[in-house]
Amino acid sequence: MSAPSxxxxxxxxxxxxxxxxxxxxxxxxxxxxxxxxWPQLQGVVFDLPSVADRARRxxxxxxxxxxxxxxxxxxxxxxxxxxGADCYVMSNFLVSMSDALATAILRNCRRAMAVQGxxxxxEWVMPAGExxxxxxxxxxxxxxxxxxxxxxxxxxxxxxxxDEFRTLLEEEGFTLSRIIPTGSSVSVLEALxx
Numbered sequence: 001m002s003a004p005s006x007x008x009x010x011x012x013x014x015x016x017x018x019x020x021x022x023x024x025x026x027x028x029x030x031x032x033x034x035x036x037x038w039p040q041l042q043g044v045v046f047d048l049p050s051v052a053d054r055a056r057r058x059x060x061x062x063x064x065x066x067x068x069x070x071x072x073x074x075x076x077x078x079x080x081x082x083x084g085a086d087c088y089v090m091s092n093f094l095v096s097m098s099d100a101l102a103t104a105i106l107r108n109c110r111r112a113m114a115v116q117g118x119x120x121x122x123e124w125v126m127p128a129g130e131x132x133x134x135x136x137x138x139x140x141x142x143x144x145x146x147x148x149x150x151x152x153x154x155x156x157x158x159x160x161x162x163d164e165f166r167t168l169l170e171e172e173g174f175t176l177s178r179i180i181p182t183g184s185s186v187s188v189l190e191a192l193x194x
Contacts, residue, residue: 028055
């Protein structure tokens with residue numbers, strides 16, 4: 001099994017996609033930033049009903065140019081996700097889930113996505129072994145992991161290593177193709193449908 005490529009860039013390039021769904025999209029800020037940067041995209045913010053209402057208000061405030069390209073749908077990603085997108089984004093979302101819940105959501109994305117779809121995960125990646133990361137990234141990632149363990153208590157919530165992400169993704173029909181470090185302590189993991 002070959003390791004995913006690792007590269008550093010300012011942001012992830014969404015230009016090749018037509019429709020992007022932000023699973024657990026919260027108040028819609030990430031999706032609005034993506035749509036502002038890539039004007040050819042259509043976007044969907046998907047979250048629980050109580051959260052989706054905040055996203056709807058923010059999308060309306062963004063103005064007609066963005067709001068015309070951004071839908072907000074409510075639901076539970078463990079049950080289903082919006083269909084037909086070629087890219088599904090999850091930002092700081094899987095860190096607060098057990099492997100069982102994470103795989104259920106990835107399975108739903110795999111079923112719903114267009115042919116040759118992509119998953120983009122924006123999260124901390126726990127360094128393992130001899131992986132070289134700067135001290136800020138190491139300590140921030142370790143702190144987040146401790147926070148997740150303290151909040152959950154059962155050990156299900158945690159910062160995953162690249163190998164743990166790879167395993168989750170492969171179980172649901174994806175190949176981890178790239179890990180892109182960012183200017184912060186989170187990375188962008190790109191996984192392609194196989």
